[in-house]
Amino acid sequence: MLTIADHQFSSRLFTGTGKFSTSALMLAAIECSGSQLVTMAMKRLDLKTGSDDILQPLLSSGVKLLPNTSGARNAKEAVFAAELAREMLGTSWIKLEIHPDPKYLMPDPIETLEAAKILCDKGFIVLPYVHADPVLCRRLEEVGCAAVMPLGSPIGSNQGLVTETFLKMIIEQARVPVIVDAGIGAPSQATRAMELGADAVLVNTAIASSRDPVAMGRCFAAAVQTGRDAYLAGLGHVNSVASQTSPLTGFLNDTM
Amino acid sequence: MSHKISASNSSETSIKVMLNDEQIFLSRGLNVPGLLQLQNIAASSVALVRNGQVLPKSRWKETLCRDGDQFEVFALVAGG
Numbered sequence: 001m002l003t004i005a006d007h008q009f010s011s012r013l014f015t016g017t018g019k020f021s022t023s024a025l026m027l028a029a030i031e032c033s034g035s036q037l038v039t040m041a042m043k044r045l046d047l048k049t050g051s052d053d054i055l056q057p058l059l060s061s062g063v064k065l066l067p068n069t070s071g072a073r074n075a076k077e078a079v080f081a082a083e084l085a086r087e088m089l090g091t092s093w094i095k096l097e098i099h100p101d102p103k104y105l106m107p108d109p110i111e112t113l114e115a116a117k118i119l120c121d122k123g124f125i126v127l128p129y130v131h132a133d134p135v136l137c138r139r140l141e142e143v144g145c146a147a148v149m150p151l152g153s154p155i156g157s158n159q160g161l162v163t164e165t166f167l168k169m170i171i172e173q174a175r176v177p178v179i180v181d182a183g184i185g186a187p188s189q190a191t192r193a194m195e196l197g198a199d200a201v202l203v204n205t206a207i208a209s210s211r212d213p214v215a216m217g218r219c220f221a222a223a224v225q226t227g228r229d230a231y232l233a234g235l236g237h238v239n240s241v242a243s244q245t246s247p248l249t250g251f252l253n254d255t256m
Numbered sequence: 257m258s259h260k261i262s263a264s265n266s267s268e269t270s271i272k273v274m275l276n277d278e279q280i281f282l283s284r285g286l287n288v289p290g291l292l293q294l295q296n297i298a299a300s301s302v303a304l305v306r307n308g309q310v311l312p313k314s315r316w317k318e319t320l321c322r323d324g325d326q327f328e329v330f331a332l333v334a335g336g
Contacts, residue, residue, distance in 0.1 A: 016335065016336025017334040017335060017336070018334045018335040018336040019334075019336070020334065023334075026334065039335070039336060040332045040333065040334065040335055041332070041333050041334070041335025041336075042303075042330050042331065042332055042333065043330065043331070043333050044276055044328055044329065044330055045276060045297065045302060045329040045330060045331045046276075047275065047276055047278055047295060047297075047329075054332070054333075054334060055301045055331075055332050056301070065332075067332065068335065068336075070335050070336075080310070083310045084303040084305070084310055084330050085303070087303040087304075087310055087311075087312060087313060088301065088302060088303040088330065088331075088332060089332070155336065156336070182336075202336075204336030205336065
């Protein structure tokens with residue numbers, strides 16, 4: 001079981017709700033993924049079109065909702081968004097994300113740390129989305145974040161674990177759960193993240209933009225479990241030279 | 257900030273508020289749940305900002321809409 005703050009999760013696959021072609025497909029894919037923590041964004045309600053009306057079905061499905069601060073460009077806006085989310089859902093959990101740059105959506109480390117300090121002081125359970133920066137992750141842990149969410153590669157890019165070297169450092173040093181978020185594009189990459197010792201992964205685009213999101217949700221569930229099992233079983237060492245797996249006794253030349 | 261009410265709507269019982277940039281004329285004395293109901297907004301799934309401050313749900317009932325109030329309603333949407 002994975003414990004974050006006071007909550008236990010039997011699934012280590014967290015999911016997002018964006019980019020699905022229909023709400024029904026999103027709900028079905030999340031259900032098949034087995035995900036128990038699902039992130040959602042907030043925006044001003046369009047009075048003409050109303051809301052997406054996905055909240056009630058998600059709440060009914062029993063998943064824990066993780067509102068995010070997507071759209072916030074600085075610490076002040078993120079704190080405001082977190083307070084809105086707390087009012088809206090009655091939850092103090094918040095995925096803190098501040099990415100003012102629209103092209104690469106790189107998280108702003110300075111604003112994120114500042115917002116994390118304020119939100120932790122206000123009693124929020126803060127899960128910050130950050131670049132795979134071991135120093136920053138340590139600082140976020142020190143100000144009281146419940147987990148850290150370093151990126152594998154840019155949001156929605158499906159490029160996989162471009163930051164693998166740094167993810168290893170973060171995992172090695174962290175005393176809070178490490179959730180690899182963003183960029184995981186294939187189940188094999190989720191397996192890899194889990195093999196490295198990540199506590200969980202968050203996947204959205206790879207599931208939502210696949211040809212069959214329901215099937216892909218299931219694939220990711222299996223991949224995450226496999227990676228976790230492999231981590232627990234302990235991967236063998238990587239060697240630069242060959243190491244025989246059969247006895248090299250030269251039996252063809254030996255006499256019986 | 258105060259808003260002038262147009263002649264046709266100006267009366268002692270009518271006030272004007274802004275709701276997500278739309279002008280809305282209301283009867284004086286309407287509370288926040290009343291405003292949301294009038295706009296067919298499901299109160300259970302939104303958060304409300306009044307004049308730049310988050311208005312806690314616990315205070316909605318006791319909060320009466322005042323002339324010139326600026327409300328913003330936020331809802332959850334799909335997103336990663």
